[in-house]
Amino acid sequence: MSLDLLNQLEEKVATTINALDKLRQEIDQLKEENADLRAEKQVWEEKLNGLLGKFSELETAAQQTENFSEETPADENEEQRVSSWS
Known part of the structure; x- marks a missing residue:
C-alpha cells in the first residue's frame, strides 16, 4: 500500500510540474504581449501628440488670421480717409 501512495504522490507531483510549466x-507569452501593447501604446501616444500639436498650430494660425482680419479693415478705412484729405 505504501507503493500505491508513492505512485499517487508521484502522479500529483508530475501533474503539478506540468501545470507550472504551462x-x-x-x-512568458503574456509578458511578450504586454511589451508589444506598451510599444503600440507609445506609438499611438506619439501620433496623438503630433496631431494635437498640429491642431494647436492651426488654432494659432486661425487666431493670427482673425487678428489680422480685424486689423485690416481699420487700415483700409484709414487709407481711404487719408486719400480723401488729399
Missing part, C-alpha cells in the same frame, strides 16, 4: 509559458 503557467510559466503563459506568463
Whole structure:
C-alpha cells in the first residue's frame, strides 16, 4: 500500500510540474504581449501628440488670421480717409 501512495504522490507531483510549466509559458507569452501593447501604446501616444500639436498650430494660425482680419479693415478705412484729405 505504501507503493500505491508513492505512485499517487508521484502522479500529483508530475501533474503539478506540468501545470507550472504551462503557467510559466503563459506568463512568458503574456509578458511578450504586454511589451508589444506598451510599444503600440507609445506609438499611438506619439501620433496623438503630433496631431494635437498640429491642431494647436492651426488654432494659432486661425487666431493670427482673425487678428489680422480685424486689423485690416481699420487700415483700409484709414487709407481711404487719408486719400480723401488729399
